[in-house]
Amino acid sequence: MNELNDIVARFATKGTIDSISPLGNGLINDTYIVRTQSPDTPDYVLQRINHHIFTDVEGLQRNIMAVTTHIRRKLTAQGTSDIDRKVLTFIPLADNPEKTFYFDGTSYWRMMLFIPEADTFDVVDTTYSRFAGEAFGNFQAMLVDIPDTLTETIPDFHNMEFRLQQLREAIDTDAVGRLDSVRDIADDLLRRADHMCLAEQLHRQGLLPKRICHCDTKVNNMMFDRQGHVLCVIDLDTVMPSYIFSDYGDFLRTAANTGAEDDPDLSRVNFNMDIFRAFTEGYLSTASAFLTDIEIQNLPYAATLFPYMQAVRFFADYLNGDTYYKTTYPEHNLVRTQAQIRLLESAEASLPAMTDFIAQCRS
Ligand code: GN1
Numbered sequence: 001m002n003e004l005n006d007i008v009a010r011f012a013t014k015g016t017i018d019s020i021s022p023l024g025n026g027l028i029n030d031t032y033i034v035r036t037q038s039p040d041t042p043d044y045v046l047q048r049i050n051h052h053i054f055t056d057v058e059g060l061q062r063n064i065m066a067v068t069t070h071i072r073r074k075l076t077a078q079g080t081s082d083i084d085r086k087v088l089t090f091i092p093l094a095d096n097p098e099k100t101f102y103f104d105g106t107s108y109w110r111m112m113l114f115i116p117e118a119d120t121f122d123v124v125d126t127t128y129s130r131f132a133g134e135a136f137g138n139f140q141a142m143l144v145d146i147p148d149t150l151t152e153t154i155p156d157f158h159n160m161e162f163r164l165q166q167l168r169e170a171i172d173t174d175a176v177g178r179l180d181s182v183r184d185i186a187d188d189l190l191r192r193a194d195h196m197c198l199a200e201q202l203h204r205q206g207l208l209p210k211r212i213c214h215c216d217t218k219v220n221n222m223m224f225d226r227q228g229h230v231l232c233v234i235d236l237d238t239v240m241p242s243y244i245f246s247d248y249g250d251f252l253r254t255a256a257n258t259g260a261e262d263d264p265d266l267s268r269v270n271f272n273m274d275i276f277r278a279f280t281e282g283y284l285s286t287a288s289a290f291l292t293d294i295e296i297q298n299l300p301y302a303a304t305l306f307p308y309m310q311a312v313r314f315f316a317d318y319l320n321g322d323t324y325y326k327t328t329y330p331e332h333n334l335v336r337t338q339a340q341i342r343l344l345e346s347a348e349a350s351l352p353a354m355t356d357f358i359a360q361c362r363s
């Protein structure tokens, strides 16, 4: 704990530290809540950034500062109240107001204001899904005119062609000899490869733009106030240029799944069309002003792309011997793969209904 106290002391915080304890259940970064003694001074969030996965911490933090500064400016111009709960506020270093991360020789650290009276959820109902749709659409809308050029914090992060190339390499290498027993899964995934790369194909034809997206819109990356209204979007490490499908698709992959991401009981895994409808209505209400026809028409494709991409990533990691995702038992990545394929099949079966619903929303 003393060590963490020393880290916190590097930042320009207010008040006296009362306690520092772990916060949340993130799989990539280590997160702590820093409580201060007086109710008049804010509490803080302290994070160690996983620089094995995010190798360009400087670029990552530059992205985040550009995005939060731009959003804060817009909220201020709109006369929004309570802004510190509606956009993340990063704390500069005590000896350098220009810098919002600290390198201790081994790890990278950053601090932000803790948002009081706010919650995140792993499961949401249709009302919350509609709010979430509005909020993610609004997040993208606010960033449409950002003047900064953002870097790809993980290059080719949501590039389906790249993810398939990684899978093919994993199959060819078969590093830990797991391929023989799961060849049918490899065939099942590769059979869809060409169609699932539609986004890259459209992009090459100049028909699909990259915009600033969040790129990790798992349902639990959104903060709600006690009345159930969205406050802000958190976990901004992956904010980068991508297709809008990223944010739309990854929310549905997590929120519209009636089971868990790694559900061992496939009968629990289904694509929930009520969540789809609520989220889509919310999303289109704030995003349709800037979306192109091609983007809107392909939202159903996006709802299938993300379970597919996640299955490809989990399966490649399984074949590689579990080197990327943390696992809690030996077949964990295989179970995750199977659950994502089940979700994909269920979403595929709903494609005509999704297309109809979107046409209806637009008329
Ligand atoms: C990782 O850290 P977390 O759980 O928010 C991953 C996402 C995956 C997700 C699957 C940097 O996100 O892309 O969709 O796991 N993040 C990174 O649960 O790879």
Ligand code: MG
Pocket: 026, 216, 218, 220, 221, 235
């Ligand atoms: Mg997260």
